[in-house]
Amino acid sequence: MKKTWHHQDIIEKFEANRNEELAGPMAAYMKGHFPFLGIKSPLRKQLLKEHFTEYTSPEPEQLFEEVWKLYNLPEREYQYAAIALIEKMKKHLTLGDFPVLLEFIETKSWWDSVDSIAPHFVGQLVKMDREYGEKIMLEWSQSDNMWTDRSAILHQLKFKQQTDTELLFMIIKQHADSKEFFIQKAIGWALREYAKTNSDIVTNFVEGNSLKPLSKREALKHFV
Template structure:
């Protein structure tokens, strides 16, 4: 195992809390094991570790990422999301292959949404020539987590949101029965409503979306009255 991974394992294991781990595992519907390190402490340990431990090339980074993703405790996947974000200077166009791997392996809303928030938005700004090629592929995929990622990657783009792509990806998935797709549609629209509420209101009015998607999309607009 890579020394970088061994080091964070030791740091996290010192702070493991089995009683907290039980509740965290239950919250995630028993999908994963946990050490029992809550987010504030985990963030503190992560920041301290990354200040004094850096990786120098993409090859090492990819090895570390896959080793972290293979570990059984979920905190290491959260740590991995921070690691790749902190090393974005090493990203290349081909880094999307690793990102896709992490979306598709050990998939659940916590990791997929973390990836959308911390990697994908930045990645597609850094490598715009891959838009719409990669998001198109994900949106047409049979993997709902890739579909969710295609819908959510623009959620922090504000005025730079590509309305045409957002529309295309939502309409392609709007009839999905998957809770996490319906929720993603509403979330993406709600975020964009902070920038362009009129567009979101009109979009919801003229397209047949699930009740969940509509409720989430209009939550902020309705709150403001």
């Protein structure tokens, strides 16, 4: 029988595997934005797999309360664990969860957390109701927060044939002149990923619009 969920058990597992020698280089890789425990990705995923096997999941109505208990801890591995918990229970996400996902995006923001939350969880919600999701994404795309803008650009990253190209191109054009590195990269990444499904429409879009060199280079790098 599985044990009852408690976030403290994850903390104990992670603390038992703290590695100060690895923590410094890992923090440096993230430009010093976050402290690290020094648990590399393969071990972290193994520890979480063991935990999810050994313990029950939280009740759906307690999901985000439990996620925040991990996400608010200082070390970056706890944000990864929090995101893994959402992934484990993503079938319980609803359209009402856009605001809390936005809060995660705008809290302890960096590319690693945003690029997990936007394509996987935000994209899932948009697919539930495309009309409502488009409205929310257009609101996000006009945010003063760069990471929220990036999320709007990337939310269809895994949609393939289900991509709403009109929405994708509309949001990209809103940010085509951005000087932000992470916005330029997101534009290129979103276009490059969709090019795997429809290279012609991406090529035509890139050729017909004024994009920053980085965005254009990223968009076309694998098929030109």
